[in-house]
Amino acid sequence: MNNLQRIRKERGIPLHVLARKARVSTATLWVWEKHNLPPATMEPVRRVAAVLGVEPEELLEPVKEVQP
Secondary structure (H helix, E strand, O other): OOHHHHHHHHOOOOHHHHHHHHOOOHHHHHHHHHHOOOOOOHHHHHHHHHHHOOOHHHHHOOOOOOOO
16 A cells, blocks of 8 residues: 555545545546556646645655554
8 A cells, every 4th residue: 555545545535536626537546556656747746645635745755664
């Protein structure tokens, strides 16, 4: 699970709702979550981050492994 998916789920926002609010396609967010491929430009990343209430860099950071 990448940071986008983790944060989105923590906030209880469905993928299609985030896409609409951030003005990006659902497909763009799906690819980002499933394949860890963010958009090629920063503008959609900024819009998604704004909707989620985080800094864009937090969405792009490598996922921190949780130690058992």
